Amino acid sequence: MNILLVHNHYRQPGGEDSVFFSEKMLLSDQGHNVFFYTANNAQLEKFSAAGMIRNTLWNQKSYWDLRYLISKHSVQVAHFHNTFPLISPSAYYAAKSENIPVVQTLHNYRLLCPNALFFRAGHVCEDCLGRFVPWPGVLRRCYRGSIAASGVVATMLTFHRVLGTWKRMVDVYVALTEFARQKFIKAGFPAEKIVVKPNFVYPDPGVGEGKAGFTLFVGRLSPEKGLDTLLVAWERLEGKLPLKIVGDGPLAGKVIEATQRLIGVEWLGRRSREEVLALMKEASFLIFPSISHEGFPMTIVEAFAVGLPVLASNIGNMSNLIDPGRTGFHFRAGDSEDLAAKVEWAWAHTRQLMEMRREARAEYEAKYTAEKNYEMLMNIYQLAISRAKGRG
Structure with missing residues (x-):
């Protein structure tokens, strides 16, 4: 197939960028002709x-660039x-003008929430969920702490709701979990257009042994990641x-202290990424304390791929990703006492932890390999193509 991937990179590379590159590599390795159109917030x-x-x-x-690329290739x-x-939603219209099916991966909640996180003032906030005009996010400066910047995001969301962009211009939405899918359905997105396909790790990094005797945190050093906890x-x-704490961000000073x-x-x-995977292979378990x-x-x-159990807060998508007692543990989100108790238990039960390493790797092999993800991705593309033909 001739496939076009479109992505606006953030200033600080993150998970979305990793998924973009992994899917690009996977599709190319499978023999497809992959073209891409990108922008960067730098x-x-x-x-x-x-x-x-x-x-x-x-x-x-973006509109004319994409029409040219689609036609040329x-x-x-x-x-x-x-x-x-x-890049803007004009890109969808470019694809539709060339009669090309559109797939959109929902990496975050940007189409429902101005800051894309459902997070404000240290806690989960869904005040804009389901609102045609997400005005609470503007008043509370939810995007970059600015009324003006938040207003621009809210205007974009509202403008394209008026145009019907989100319902008409996308053939298939890809939610990463059923939890996220339900949020978009609650917001009014067509349920029949939203499928679930998780992220994956490619290439397979191989299994570690966890013999270095340390715990590991990997992530952006920001309030929503649970650094205080x-x-x-x-x-x-x-x-x-x-x-060992890996990452950078606005709370770096607090971590240094x-x-x-x-x-x-x-x-x-x-x-x-290579250094992170090497650390994961040596760690005893990963801590993911997001709030x-x-x-x-x-x-x-990635932790599952190397056989690393995960101790995660029991909130949002983490509630479903971790199988307590098998691939890791849950603790109450924001509860440092519960986290400390679970860490002590895990550290003292090395035999159970080794069994969890095997189960974490088995979870990866069952759900998150490139082979399984490729099959799902091809089914999604065929679904988009059939829907676009049916509409035409």
């Missing part, structure tokens, strides 16, 4: 305020990962076991 400084507003609502250049399906803010839990543990105050806490900063719904954390599926 370019935002080039635009005036008026230009930024215009491009977020409707980027005419005889594209058969267009798969979108992210169009916000530089993690650090308070380690204060309770009083240096009983080592913790913790390394100076708490015994056994080490900050490794931002590391490459938000999350999308589909690549960190968790």
